[in-house]
Amino acid sequence: MPIEVEGKTIETDEEGYLANLNDWTPAVAEAMAKEDGTELTDAHWEVINFLREYYDEYQIAPAVRVLTKAIGKKLGKEKGNSKYLYELFPYGPGKQACKYAGLPKPTGCV
Amino acid sequence: MADFDIPELKETLEIPPLKEDAMAHSKPYVAKAEFQEALGFPGELIDNWEDVAVKKLGELKGKFRSLQVFLDSCVKCGACTDKCHYFLGTADPKNMPVARQDLLRKVYRRYYTFAGRFFPKLVGAVDMTREVLDEWYSYFHQCSQCRRCSVYCPYGIDTAEISMAAREIMDAVGLGQKYCNEIIAKVHKIGNNLGLPEPALADTLEGLEEEVKDDTGVDIKFPLDVKGADILLVTPSADFFAEPHVDGLIGYAKVFHETGASWTLSSYASEAANFGMFIGSYENMRRVSRRIRKAAKELGVKRIIFGECGHAWRVAYSFLNTLAGPWDFLDPNYPVPQHICEYTWDAIQKGKLKFDPSENDHMTLTFHDSCNVARASRMGDKPGGQLEIPRNIIKTVCNNYVDMPENTIGEATFCCGGGGGLLTDDLMELRVKGAMPRMAAYKSVVDEYGVTNLAAICAICKTQFAKVLPYYGFTMDQIVSVHQLVGDALILSDAPSEDAGDEADDE
Numbered sequence: 001m002p003i004e005v006e007g008k009t010i011e012t013d014e015e016g017y018l019a020n021l022n023d024w025t026p027a028v029a030e031a032m033a034k035e036d037g038t039e040l041t042d043a044h045w046e047v048i049n050f051l052r053e054y055y056d057e058y059q060i061a062p063a064v065r066v067l068t069k070a071i072g073k074k075l076g077k078e079k080g081n082s083k084y085l086y087e088l089f090p091y092g093p094g095k096q097a098c099k100y101a102g103l104p105k106p107t108g109c110v
Numbered sequence: 111m112a113d114f115d116i117p118e119l120k121e122t123l124e125i126p127p128l129k130e131d132a133m134a135h136s137k138p139y140v141a142k143a144e145f146q147e148a149l150g151f152p153g154e155l156i157d158n159w160e161d162v163a164v165k166k167l168g169e170l171k172g173k174f175r176s177l178q179v180f181l182d183s184c185v186k187c188g189a190c191t192d193k194c195h196y197f198l199g200t201a202d203p204k205n206m207p208v209a210r211q212d213l214l215r216k217v218y219r220r221y222y223t224f225a226g227r228f229f230p231k232l233v234g235a236v237d238m239t240r241e242v243l244d245e246w247y248s249y250f251h252q253c254s255q256c257r258r259c260s261v262y263c264p265y266g267i268d269t270a271e272i273s274m275a276a277r278e279i280m281d282a283v284g285l286g287q288k289y290c291n292e293i294i295a296k297v298h299k300i301g302n303n304l305g306l307p308e309p310a311l312a313d314t315l316e317g318l319e320e321e322v323k324d325d326t327g328v329d330i331k332f333p334l335d336v337k338g339a340d341i342l343l344v345t346p347s348a349d350f351f352a353e354p355h356v357d358g359l360i361g362y363a364k365v366f367h368e369t370g371a372s373w374t375l376s377s378y379a380s381e382a383a384n385f386g387m388f389i390g391s392y393e394n395m396r397r398v399s400r401r402i403r404k405a406a407k408e409l410g411v412k413r414i415i416f417g418e419c420g421h422a423w424r425v426a427y428s429f430l431n432t433l434a435g436p437w438d439f440l441d442p443n444y445p446v447p448q449h450i451c452e453y454t455w456d457a458i459q460k461g462k463l464k465f466d467p468s469e470n471d472h473m474t475l476t477f478h479d480s481c482n483v484a485r486a487s488r489m490g491d492k493p494g495g496q497l498e499i500p501r502n503i504i505k506t507v508c509n510n511y512v513d514m515p516e517n518t519i520g521e522a523t524f525c526c527g528g529g530g531g532l533l534t535d536d537l538m539e540l541r542v543k544g545a546m547p548r549m550a551a552y553k554s555v556v557d558e559y560g561v562t563n564l565a566a567i568c569a570i571c572k573t574q575f576a577k578v579l580p581y582y583g584f585t586m587d588q589i590v591s592v593h594q595l596v597g598d599a600l601i602l603s604d605a606p607s608e609d610a611g612d613e614a615d616d617e
Binding site for chain 1: 296304313317318320321348350355383533536569570573
């Protein structure tokens with residue numbers, strides 16, 4: 001299912017994740033979120049940016065505790081938990097946020 | 111919340127009125143060529159697939175005597191028909207175990223029995239056609255290989271083995287399932303289902319050490335690749351990555367710390383799960399298992415202990431010696447392998463662990479027996495140990511414990527609905543509907559005894575429940591790891607004294 005972003009057609013896999021990770025731009029994230037009926041706020045971007053930084057360094061999405069800890073450090077302890085992340089990304093921070101951030105879908109028993 | 115009907119949770123489990131083909135549309139995404147090939151299968155459906163499929167079936171029935179016995183011995187007594195959670199949740203008659211078996215049996219009869227070869231119509235034998243293959247792809251991915259039906263079958267026919275064979279045949283002709291095969295390819299390449307490389311694993315474990323230090327004031331280690339450690343812990347990679355799994359991992363680390371054990375994880379064998387079993391591929395199951403052997407040898411450990419993972423424990427307990435043995439280089443004073451629950455229970459019995467069960471007083475627990483542990487393995491040295499030991503542990507560390515109804519636990523346990531390689535978003539309808547019998551049993555103890563949480567010892571069960579509980583009016587955090595309960599109640603003997611901490615109990 002390709003998506004249209006700024007006049008360009010971008011390939012995604014069956015589940016809506018980018019087929020080519022280099023195709024990612026902030027506009028791609030916006031377009032994917034729009035399809036799910038979500039408007040990306042600064043709070044979403046904090047998470048998306050962290051995911052991208054982490055992926056750059058480790059070639060994998062961060063584990064949930066790595067993510068909650070990083071968000072807690074940045075935004076305050078009350079936000080450093082998965083409840084906060086599920087409020088932002090109701091389909092699951094691991095999967096929905098990774099999709100918007102242009103990361104591959106985490107696989108396994110997760 | 112969903113674009114399908116969510117089954118109603120009734121007080122008694124009823125046999126639903128049949129809905130033919132209710133789940134005929136359900137099929138998982140097909141594996142890409144690169145992952146098929148990484149597992150040694152053709153990249154896509156090959157030209158002469160009909161011949162190859164029939165030959166493969168012949169090969170499998172010769173190799174696994176049990177398969178031929180299962181295909182020959184069914185007398186259509188009907189005892190299995192209402193035992194499958196997918197049938198109970200979907201009402202699709204093809205999800206009756208006997209009907210699922212017949213999808214393969216009818217092809218077997220056509221090519222490998224006298225009556226089927228000469229009088230196919232009389233014995234319900236059919237040719238291997240595209241239609242049959244598509245039906246296989248759909249309905250053999252609606253079996254979580256939980257083996258509940260086999261408990262009630264007077265002949266002990268094991269549908270799991272039949273569905274494994276069907277998946278193996280499909281892989282052999284180039285029609286594989288994306289979820290399982292992509293994951294197995296990652297294990298071959300990186301060492302775990304997630305594709306979590308060593309630096310990320312090291313960083314994650316370091317973060318956990320900091321977190322536990324903040325919580326307890328104690329330096330509890332999560333050692334990685336430590337040569338010369340006594341114990342190699344092999345645990346599902348979900349334990350590093352997801353909730354509530356990670357709280358179980360923290361629990362194991364606390365137990366090892368308190369018992370003074372020398373232990374390590376391995377970045378090379380950073381996965382307990384073995385999806386090779388789900389796809390019925392002996393060769394892939396063997397390749398995955400041999401990583402554990404290699405890691406154990408290289409690290410020079412004396413013992414191997416498995417973390418909370420259901421089918422991993424089946425593979426480990428039942429097949430590890432054949433797949434990756436002999437284990438004569440390990441310490442013969444310990445069973446190979448051991449389950450973390452055996453280790454913890456043994457330490458409890460020897461008085462090495464002290465608990466404050468009131469730490470878990472905000473919960474009333476019940477225990478979900480994971481299918482592969484309950485029906486395909488054992489723990490300890492007595493029959494039924496795999497059912498008793500986890501419960502004994504929970505009852506030691508929690509004051510409030512209630513079992514679910516008897517016909518839904520123990521060897522009669524209902525699958526979580528996500529086992530056997532079906533824990534994927536593209537099968538969500540199946541997963542939600544298949545969870546109905548377990549959810550109904552859970553609801554009965556929630557309503558009657560005020561149960562608040564469900565504990566499990568399987569990464570798949572934990573993820574599945576976190577996902578499906580909300581469909582049935584519960585919350586995702588009601589599923590907990592057994593070793594999370596252990597870790598929370600464990601009194602760490604080197605913890606700083608209570609009044610030094612500024613965070614008082616807020617429960």
